[in-house]
Amino acid sequence: MTLEEFNRCVDEYADSLFRFALKSLRDEDKARDAVQECYARLWSNHKQVNGEKVKSYLFTSAYHLIIDSSRKEKREPLLDPAKAPERAHCSQYSDLKEVLNEAIQRLPEIQRTVILLRDYEGYSYQEIGEMCSLSEAQVKIYIYRGRVFLKNYIGHMEVLI
Amino acid sequence: MFFLDYMEGKLDEITQREVESFLAENPDLKEEFDNLDSFILPQDSFVFENKDSLRRECYDDxxxxxxxxxxxxEGDLTDQDEAKFESFLxxxxxxxxxxxxxxxxxxxxxxxxxxPHRxxxxxxxISAITWYKVAAAAAVLTTIFAVTHLYEHHRDVSTENASIVASLKEQVRGEIKHPASVNSVNSNVRQGAPIKASVLFPKTSAGAAAISYGRLSGSTESVVIPSGGNVIVPKKSIITRSIQPINASQLTGFDLNDKTLADMEVDVLDDSGRTSPSIGKFLTDQLTPVEDMAMKVVHPSKIARLGLSVISVATGRIIDYQTNKEGEISSVSFDAKLVAFNIPVGKEK
Incomplete structure (x- = not known):
């Protein structure tokens, strides 16, 4: 991977990587640091990284950083959608996007990651599995569970609104 | 019993033939059998129209x-499955x-x-070549600075010399019939501090040639003549010490902000008891001819050598110089990791 290719990767993937990190970490500074770290790792290994696998390398790095950060903070997502309205007042949601963002934050880390990779970046089950060290079937299951959770959360909030 | 089974077709072929044979032999029973046949209800055409609603599909799970x-x-359904699901919906x-x-x-x-801050x-x-370029540029700048500094230094000395020489000439004029020529002044001394000057006195009518190496400061107001002995010149005092003929050719240590030779009103007595009206006159009288007028003044080349040494120490680079027989710098060489050069200095003879 050449210097020019590296800088092109910055242009192409920095924003999407930042969005992915921000959605996962919920902290702009941490997300920015994660992106910096990802590109620093890429640069330190740029001679070994295949140009076609750069995006996957970046998101895999980001995923591991997110996991490490989550483990440090020991955050536990809220799994029961029925409890959500008790903690979040309905009036603070002006549209579906906000409700969905709230729901995303309540997903378990792995489910949120696979859904973000799927929706934001359009990765296949296999690619997501390679990034997250999961089998294709596991990815499908996590996506399925995540979607069902999101659907139930949205449906629940819509009823309340 | 046989008739009912016969009507419903439940009898086997042999029994059915036996029943038919029996009915043929008994016409009264045949008539009864025919009447029984009329009681069979015709089949209705009723259908349950909403039958599909009763069916269950996999999606009901x-x-x-x-x-x-x-x-x-997720786009994982085939066209067939999607159509089936849409149909279900x-x-x-x-x-x-x-x-x-x-x-x-x-x-x-x-x-x-x-x-943010992408x-x-x-x-x-940032390649090593750029670093070398920067280093080379720094070396060149340092060299230029050194050369320029030497040049300016030399020029300052000359300028200052001219100024001081003019001043000294003015000061000693009148006191010494044949005013001295001042060759050089050390420019290291700044305004307000004692100035070391070299004053040359040419031959005078009295046969004097020069005054010895000496020093006169504003505080002690003394003249030191190491080569010929010390002459203490307190202000308004009389020197009683014998003064030997002086063979040197310099006089240094004037403090221009204080007293000068011409201003010194000192009565000096020599061995013969003669009184000199002023130190200038006294010194003039003491002048003796010298054959060698070569001066041991602070030559600009000494300053240049000192400057090169200072730059060498300050920059940590090897700056060397070659001198000729007169002690003047003939060439300057600069040696570093990246660049080394040798610059000839001065005019070739």
């Missing part, structure tokens, strides 16, 4: 339905809301959300 919904929005419109909710779970990235991620090519 909640898990299968949700799985299919997810597969639908058309029959169960109440489930379309569920499918709509599933569709809403698809996340859409915010295009306005971008990585420029910091770029890598720029």
């Amino acid at each position: 909640v898990n299968v339905f949700e799985d299919t919904c997810v597969a639908l929005i 058309s029959l169960h419109t109440e489930l379309k809301t569920e499918v709509s909710l599933f569709r809403q779970t698809r996340l859409v990235p915010d295009p306005l959300l971008s990585m 420029d910091s991620l770029y890598r720029r090519r």
Whole structure:
């Protein structure tokens, strides 16, 4: 991977990587640091990284950083959608996007990651599995569970609104 | 009993033939049998029209339905499966809301959300060549500075010399019939501090040639003549010490801000008891001819050598110089890791 290719990767993937990190970490500074770290790792290994696998390398790095950060903070997502309205007042949601963002934050880390990779970046089950060290079937299951959770959360909030 | 089974066709072929044979032999029973046949009800044409609603499909299982919904929005369904599912939904419109909710779970990235300070991620090519260029430029600048400094230094000395010489000439004029020529002044001394000057006195009518190496400061107001002995000149005092003829050719240590030779009103007595009206006159009288007028003054080349040494120490680089027989710098060489050169200095003879 050449210097020019590296800088092109910055242009192409920095924003999407930042969005992915921000959605996962919920902290702009941490997300920015994660992106910096990802590109620093890429640069330190740029001679070994295949140009076609750069995006996957970046998101895999980001995923591991997110996991490490989550483990440090020991955050536990809220799994029961029925409890959500008790903690979040309905009036603070002006549209579906906000409700969905709230729901995303309540997903378990792995489910949120696979859904973000799927929706934001359009990765296949296999690619997501390679990034997250999961089998294709596991990815499908996590996506399925995540979607069902999101659907139930949205449906629940819509009823309340 | 046989008749009912015969009518319903439940008898086997042999028994059925026996029944038919029996009826043929007994016409009264045949008549009764025919009457019995009229009691068979005709088949109705009623049908249950909403039969499909009673059927169950795989999507009726909640898990299968949700799985299919997810597969639908993920694009995992084949065209056939999708058509089948759409068909199912058309029959169960109440489930379309569920499918709509599933569709809403698809996340859409915010295009306005971008990585702040993305420029910091770029890598720029900073090769060793650039570093060498910078180092070389620094070396050249240092050299230019050194050469310029030497040149300016030399020029300052000359300028200052001219100024001081003019002043000294003015000061000693009148006191010494044949005014001295001042050759050089050390420019290291600044205004307000004692100035070391070299004053040459040419031959005078009295046969004097020069005054010895000496020093006169504003505080002690003394003249030191090491080569010929010390002459203490307190202000308004009389020197009683014998003064030997002086063979040197310099006089240094004037403090221009204080007293000068001409200003010194000192009565000096020599061995013969003669009184000199002023130190200038006294010194003039003491002048003796010298054959060698070569001066041991602070030559600019000494200053240049000192400057080169200072630069060499300050920069940590090897700056060397070659001198000729007169002690003047003939060439300057600079040696570093990146660059080395030798610059000839002065005019070739």
